[in-house]
Structures are given as C-alpha cells and as structure tokens.
Amino acid sequence: MTIEIYARKSRGPQAGLRLEPYRNEDGKFIVSETRFADDHIFVDSLADVAEHIRSGYKVRMKAAQGGPASLIAPASITIEVRDGDV
Numbered sequence: 001m002t003i004e005i006y007a008r009k010s011r012g013p014q015a016g017l018r019l020e021p022y023r024n025e026d027g028k029f030i031v032s033e034t035r036f037a038d039d040h041i042f043v044d045s046l047a048d049v050a051e052h053i054r055s056g057y058k059v060r061m062k063a064a065q066g067g068p069a070s071l072i073a074p075a076s077i078t079i080e081v082r083d084g085d086v
Helices: 046-054
Strands: 002-008 018-021 029-032 041-043 058-063 070-072 078-082
Touching: 002 046, 002 058, 029 046, 041 046, 046 058, 046 078
Parallel strands: none
Antiparallel strands: 002 018, 002 078, 018 058, 029 041, 029 058, 058 070
C-alpha cells in the first residue's frame, strides 16, 4: 500500500505549488492541533500522519523545492491510498 499526502498553496505568487509533509532533522513528521511547539506530536510514518489528519490534526508541510514549513489544516490536505503491485 502506498500513501500519498499533499496540499496545494492556495494564494500568492506560488499558488498551486504542491506541499508535502515535512520531516524534521530527526526524520519525524509533525502533526499538531495548534501552532505551538508544546502541542507538536512527532510521528514516524505517513500512515500515522493520515490517521492524525482524519482525527482533525494539522500537519507541517513544505514544498519539495524548499522554503519554510507551514501548518496546514485537514480540510486543505488530500490523502490518496493506493494498493501496490504484488
């Protein structure tokens, strides 16, 4: 199974730019109910990220081309699950 999680910038000069879950220096994804660091939850896999999104958590995401990570709301995030080749 392959999980793909992404969002698109909705405004500004980079509108339409694809954002993907950001991994911190420890290789963890960051989900949170608020923007405050004390509320951050660090998870290991995209499956864990998807589970938190479905529970209403926001996700730190950034463009593959670089730039700062932003906290993106669940309503703006797309989750695609595909079965892999056997």
